[in-house]
Every structure is written in structure tokens, then in C-alpha cells.
Amino acid sequence: MAYLQDSTYGKDNVKFLKVKKDKFNPEKQEVLEATVRVLLTGNFDVSYTKADNSPIVPTDTVKNTILVEARTNDVWPIERFAAHLSEHFINKYSHVSGVDVHITQHKWTKYEVNGKIHDHSFKKDGEDVKITDLSFKRNGDFKLSSTLKDLTVLKSTGSGFVNYNVCDYTTLAPTNDRILSTDIDCTWNFDNKKIGSIKNIYKLADQGIFDQTLSKVLKITLDRFALENSPSVQATMYNMCSDILDVCPYVYNVTYSLPNKHYILFDLSWKGLDNDNVLFYPAANPNGLIKCTVGREIKAKL
Numbered sequence: 203m204a205y206l207q208d209s210t211y212g213k214d215n216v217k218f219l220k221v222k223k224d225k226f227n228p229e230k231q232e233v234l235e236a237t238v239r240v241l242l243t244g245n246f247d248v249s250y251t252k253a254d255n256s257p258i259v260p261t262d263t264v265k266n267t268i269l270v271e272a273r274t275n276d277v278w279p280i281e282r283f284a285a286h287l288s289e290h291f292i293n294k295y296s297h298v299s300g301v302d303v304h305i306t307q308h309k310w311t312k313y314e315v316n317g318k319i320h321d322h323s324f325k326k327d328g329e330d331v332k333i334t335d336l337s338f339k340r341n342g343d344f345k346l347s348s349t350l351k352d353l354t355v356l357k358s359t360g361s362g363f364v365n366y367n368v369c370d371y372t373t374l375a376p377t378n379d380r381i382l383s384t385d386i387d388c389t390w391n392f393d394n395k396k397i398g399s400i401k402n403i404y405k406l407a408d409q410g411i412f413d414q415t416l417s418k419v420l421k422i423t424l425d426r427f428a429l430e431n432s433p434s435v436q437a438t439m440y441n442m443c444s445d446i447l448d449v450c451p452y453v454y455n456v457t458y459s460l461p462n463k464h465y466i467l468f469d470l471s472w473k474g475l476d477n478d479n480v481l482f483y484p485a486a487n488p489n490g491l492i493k494c495t496v497g498r499e500i501k502a503k504l
């Protein structure tokens with residue numbers, strides 16, 4: 203006999219752009235472009251096992267809800283909107299026991315015109331996005347994390363890779379000067395014990411904690427990448443995690459997942475030319491992929 207082990211459903215790729223107008227100067231605006239996914243779990247088994255659709259809140263309704271709630275509520279920062287949406291679905295439908303919200307915020311940056319940041323004109327100055335994931339259960343349990351993704355960086359010196367394991371399969375030459383490039387993918391899990399309850403997400407949002415955490419992650423990532431003479435992706439990403447934990451008290455642990463996007467020296471010796479570390483080709487694939495999660499050491503109780 204088959205049985206339903208697990209299920210969830212909802213709407214993905216619900217997109218909106220919301221405009222925020224300054225109270226005193228409506229021409230002065232902010233925008234938030236988002237892509238939202240909401241998945242519901244709960245008492246929906248019969249819709250799978252008995253073709254009984256009666257418990258199904260249509261995914262179309264889920265989409266309408268996201269848009270109406272985006273119109274009628276504050277969506278800045280996206281952690282706040284994720285909390286609002288998950289509470290909405292739990293409170294409105296008694297057979298929903300859990301909600302997973304995933305929001306991607308796309309980048310729009312104001313730019314200068316005639317020496318002054320323009321009030322309502324934006325440029326896309328990078329493909330990097332901010333993401334938040336909130337999983338909320340009817341019993342109050344929640345898990346909140348945010349992510350900085352697709353921030354592509356490259357340094358043309360100040361990175362090496364030596365003293366690695368060498369065996370009969372090794373062809374890699376050690377180097378003290380190489381190109382280091384990656385697409386930053388960094389996730390920070392918030393400490394739900396420290397946050398307390400989902401209601402406190404609104405308070406932390408009001409205090410600017412989520413925006414500040416993103417700014418700190420971004421600055422630490424870029425500063426470490428630039429300033430450290432990197433001995434390896436592994437060592438540099440660990441240091442980034444540890445810097446973030448030092449200055450972000452609400453962060454429980456940090457994960458980086460970094461492709462090592464190889465740039466390989468052209469061999470021009472056939473032409474009698476020394477390359478001198480100036481001419482590389484970007485290797486489309488394969489790439490290294492290096493991940494780590496760093497948490498806080500638990501202090502022993504005396």
C-alpha cells in the first residue's frame with residue numbers, strides 16, 4: 203500500500219515592484235522589486251489521496267494574497283514581509299500548520315544626476331540579490347535566514363594556493379599569485395532563541411537589525427576579499443564567517459558556498475613569451491565549489 207509521506211504546495215515566482223513615497227515629498231521614492239514563493243503544509247492529504255479538493259486554498263488565491271498584502275502592508279525589509287505573510291496564512295486557514303516563505307529582492311540603486319542622488323531613478327548595478335527564507339509553524343516555531351547571492355567578485359593578485367596534498371593524481375602547480383574570483387553566496391541563520399517569537403521580527407525590522415546585518419555581511423565579505431592575502435578559498439571564507447559572527451549578535455551561524463572560478467594562465471612559451479601573470483583565460487568549467495558553515499563556540503558552564 204502506498205502512503206503520502208510528505209507534501210507541500212503554493213505559488214512560486216509571484217513578482218511585484220512596490221513604490222514607497224516620501225511623506226513630505228512624494229517625488230522622492232524607494233522601490234522594492236521582489237519575487238515571492240509561499241508554500242503551505244497542513245491538512246491537505248485528501249487532496250492527494252482521495253482527489254478531494256475541498257481543503258485546497260488554490261495557488262491562485264495564494265498569489266492574490268501575496269499581492270494584496272504587499273499593497274496593504276510594509277514590505278521593507280523583506281524579513282518583515284515574510285513574517286507578515288506567514289502569520290497571515292496561519293491565522294486565516296485553520297488547517298494550515300506550516301508556511302514557508304522565500305522572498306528574493308532584486309537590486310535597484312539610485313544614481314547621481316548633476317551631482318545629486320536622483321529622487322526616483324535607479325540603475326541595475328549588479329546581479330546580486332538579497333533573499334530571505336522564513337519557515338513558520340502553527341506552534342510558534344520558526345526558522346529565519348537571509349542570503350546574499352550572485353555578487354561576483356574578482357581580485358587580480360593577493361591570492362595564492364600552495365602546500366596542498368600532492369599525490370600521483372596531482373597536476374596543479376602551486377602559486378603565490380593567482381586570480382581569485384567567485385560568486386558570493388552567503389546565508390546567515392538568525393538565532394531564533396535570541397529573537398524569541400515571530401512577533402519580534404517586526405520589532406527587529408523597526409530597529410533596522412535586518413538591514414544592518416545585510417550591510418555588515420556585504421562590507422565584511424568585500425573587505426576581507428580585498429584586504430586579505432588569501433591562502434585559499436577555505437581560509438578566506440572561514441575568516442569572513444568569523445568576522446560576521448563577531449559583529450552580528452542576532453546571527454546564529456553563517457554559511458558560504460563559493461565557486462572557485464578558475465582563470466588559467468595562457469602558455470605562450472611556444473612564442474618565446476613569458477606570461478608574467480598577465481594573460482589568463484576564464485575557464486567556463488569545471489569550477490571548484492567550496493562550502494562551510496561557521497557557528498559560535500558553546501561556552502562550557504562552570
Ligand SMILES: O=c1[nH]c(=O)c2[nH]c(=O)[nH]c2[nH]1
Nearest residue numbers: 363374433434435436462490
Ligand atoms: O583555494 C583553493 N582551494 C582549493 O581547494 C583548491 N583546489 C584547487 O585546485 N585550487 C584551489 N584553490
